[in-house]
Amino acid sequence: MSEFTVHVDDEHFELSATSIQSLDLQQITYDRYHLLHDFQAFDVQVHRMNVLSKTATISVNGNRYDVKIDDVYDRMVEKMGLLAHTSQKVGNIKAPMPGLILDIMVQSGDAIEEGTPLLVLSAMKMENVLLAEGEGVIKSIEVEKGDAVDKGQLIIEME
Structure with a gap:
């Protein structure tokens, strides 16, 4: 089983930590990255990132995508039916x-x-x-x- 499920718009991809670590990714500026994968170059820009919800809006070669990453714990929570959304007061x-x-x-x-x-x-x-x-x-x-x-x-x- 993969360690991460990456949801990109309406599609999803399964990734392992090893495959992520093998990416040739170089940070160019605060929000821009250069990625080499399978002998192809990609220009990646991060527009918005929310670490807590594991979501981001990025552009790859000028095409904009909404991305959400689920890890093994997210899948467990979903499987257990604990995804009920409730509003809560912001705490510390x-x-x-x-x-x-x-x-x-x-x-x-x-x-x-x-x-x-x-x-x-x-x-x-x-x-x-x-x-x-x-x-x-x-x-x-x-x-x-x-x-x-x-x-x-x-x-x-x-x-």
Whole structure:
């Protein structure tokens, strides 16, 4: 069984970690990458990325795609029937993965809404913009630019 299912618009592809690691991918700028695969070159641009929901909007050679990645845990949750969507109040923001804080885009006291960019986290050779998952007011920011964070570490405390 593959380790990842990648949904691209209405199609899906099964990938293994080995196949992903074998890609020749070079970061050119903050949001642009050069990819070589099967002796073909691809220009990849990341327009939007949400690490928590594992979704992104990218362009490959100028063609725009919506992408969602499911891992083995997502498939287990789906199989168990635990995908009921409920709205929830935004709580404290914790690091979704270990990484380095590159930029903080909000301040204490800021009122935020769903989709508000909070900070940039560099992890796994990618710069990820963490977005607010709901509405709330920032009580305090527990990290500074340049800080290394662990997965699950409190980054932003909400009121």
